[in-house]
Amino acid sequence: MTTPFEELLPTTRRALLHRIAVAQSEGRSPSLVAAVARDGHLVWTGSRTSVDGHGPDENVQYRIGSITKTFTAVLVLRLRDEGLLDLGDPLEKHLPGTGAGEVSIAELLAHTGGLAAETPGEWWERSSAALRPTLADVLGERPFRHPVGRRHHYSNPGYTLLGSLIEKVRGVSWEQALRTEILEPLGLSRTSAQPQMPHAGGWAVHPYADVMMPEPGEDLGLMAAAGQLWSTTRDLAVFAAFLATGDERVLSAESVREMRTPAAPELPGAEGSSYGLGMQVLRRKGRTLAGHSGSLPGFVAGLWLSEQDGLAAVVLANCTSGVSAATVAAELLLTVAEAEPRIPAPWRPLPAVDSSVMELVGPWYWGTQTVALRLTTEGGVELGPVAAGGGRGSRFRANGDGTWTGLDGYYAGELLQAVRRPDGSVSHLDLGSFVFTRKPYDEDAPVPGGVHPDGWQGLPQ
Incomplete structure (x- = not known):
């Protein structure tokens, strides 16, 4: 069984030796x-x-x-x-x-x-x-x-x-x-x-x-x-x-x-x-x-x-x-x-999870764009597009008070938080003033600019 620190394969070692041999010889060091x-x-x-x-x-x-x-x-x-x-x-x-x-x-x-x-x-x-x-x-x-x-x-x-x-x-x-x-x-x-x-x-x-x-x-x-x-x-x-x-x-x-x-x-x-x-x-x-x-x-x-x-x-x-x-x-x-690409660590389930965080995972919508919130093994969360090439994404670290701070990408340094209704249910996610809702332009969430009273429509005949 291999380990992450096992010696490199002979073909890889030879390729590395060849590269430094060429560098030393042609560079005359x-x-x-x-x-x-x-x-x-x-x-x-x-x-x-x-x-x-x-x-x-x-x-x-x-x-x-x-x-x-x-x-x-x-x-x-x-x-x-x-x-x-x-x-x-x-x-x-x-x-x-x-x-x-x-x-x-x-x-x-x-x-x-x-x-x-x-x-x-x-x-x-x-x-x-x-x-x-x-x-x-x-x-x-x-x-x-x-x-x-x-x-x-x-x-x-x-x-x-x-x-x-x-x-x-x-x-x-x-x-x-x-x-x-x-x-x-x-x-x-x-x-x-x-x-x-x-x-x-x-x-x-x-x-x-x-x-x-x-x-x-x-x-x-x-x-x-x-x-x-x-x-x-x-x-x-x-x-x-x-x-x-x-x-x-x-x-x-x-x-x-x-x-x-x-x-x-x-x-x-x-x-x-x-x-x-x-x-x-x-x-x-x-x-x-x-x-x-x-x-x-x-x-x-x-x-x-x-x-x-x-x-x-x-x-x-x-x-x-x-x-x-x-x-x-x-x-x-x-x-x-x-x-010799890195061998991923074995997948293992998290030892514990906060139910209030589990409530937030899954798909959200910024306007009509679909993103997903995922838990990470480091205890933070990740927000990113569902489809490849679908938009912005970032990793977030937990702040210990129910909020997260962006670590990288477009939202680096920005604050992510879940906004709850008086009854404790989740209304939406707020991320640097952006509102993410559970369905596109949710009429029950405070979408900036409001939601048209006639809702979604087909092409008028």
């Missing part, structure tokens, strides 16, 4: 390591060539660049969930005097604050942090390139501001907050701000000759929250599982779902791509992938997860360019999803 996880458990790892003469494995550190931003975003969402700030707050409220304080925290997370993509002066990724000792040096005299909130414009200085915000509100360094609030609870013992042996060295490969040059491994200083971290495929697979399901020790399932939800316009020139709160979001082959890419001189990285498949894939390489780690990671994930 000194080494490349990859992993695929299902429901948080590694089901495949692979590598090509060596680090210090040894084949890299899932415990060898590589620099992960901007995947660091997702860790930083988790720290910010924790502050929000603790009531220490609101994502709509202007930065100035918590971190005054930056010169960019009009930008909201949410806009910084989603790269919609209009800030410059990079710092003024030298190429910050290859230069000493001593050149940027203050936020003024990071932002420069002209921190904005676009109107605030109008478009997505990726900004490394924006995440530097978020790192400083975390330090100001917490009263500890960004690195200490990261270690105590994320790394230790999740058991990410091989993720760190500074490299720990065994780790790969970063290399630049000449574009027209098969020769290499070591890249400098700078400490990013104030820019650390944008790209400082080193990690492994094993640790990142565990982190990806957390980003899919949440962990109450770190961040709830609802909050990580919020991170994965697009919060910015579709990216220019990248159809199906958007950005959430510290996470990139892709649509590929009918699936939604969430994660992040990363790069620093000498390294490229990619991490993607698919909640619906319970899969995550990670690719790390030690070259400045040549390998699209994020593209390869997405292809590894999709290869497994298509070759």
Whole structure:
């Protein structure tokens, strides 16, 4: 009998190995390591060539660049969930005097604050942090390139501001907050701000000759929250599982779902791509992938997860360019999803059900459109069209008072409640002012605009 974490089939393993072999060979990376996880458990790892003469494995550190931003975003969402700030707050409220304080925290997370993509002066990724000792040096005299909130414009200085915000509100360094609030609870013992042996060295490969040059491994200083971290495929697979399901020790399932939800316009020139709160979001082959890419001189990285498949894939390489780690990671994930689709959990009846909720399940009508209310195994409800392609739908979580709040889709954040008559019977469902009735335009329900007194009619002769 198979288990969800059984090793992948030989044909799937060969397809994955072939993909990373092509990526390493054609991309001319000194080494490349990859992993695929299902429901948080590694089901495949692979590598090509060596680090210090040894084949890299899932415990060898590589620099992960901007995947660091997702860790930083988790720290910010924790502050929000603790009531220490609101994502709509202007930065100035918590971190005054930056010169960019009009930008909201949410806009910084989603790269919609209009800030410059990079710092003024030298190429910050290859230069000493001593050149940027203050936020003024990071932002420069002209921190904005676009109107605030109008478009997505990726900004490394924006995440530097978020790192400083975390330090100001917490009263500890960004690195200490990261270690105590994320790394230790999740058991990410091989993720760190500074490299720990065994780790790969970063290399630049000449574009027209098969020769290499070591890249400098700078400490990013104030820019650390944008790209400082080193990690492994094993640790990142565990982190990806957390980003899919949440962990109450770190961040709830609802909050990580919020991170994965697009919060910015579709990216220019990248159809199906958007950005959430510290996470990139892709649509590929009918699936939604969430994660992040990363790069620093000498390294490229990619991490993607698919909640619906319970899969995550990670690719790390030690070259400045040549390998699209994020593209390869997405292809590894999709290869497994298509070759070995997730085996559904066995259906089981609910252990108990509230009779007042059971009274609500079944068909309802919004005007003449038929929808159905269903109970979910998580204790919430789901409202959606009866026929495929028939309209809007959302999942809802129970609020504990007989109402539900939308989790996704058109009704995300909206309140669903049953309206009862004086005798206790159900009159209708109210959802964000929409009235759902048990029959089309029920004359006994308060349908907006009223119901014609002559009722339903045929074509006059």
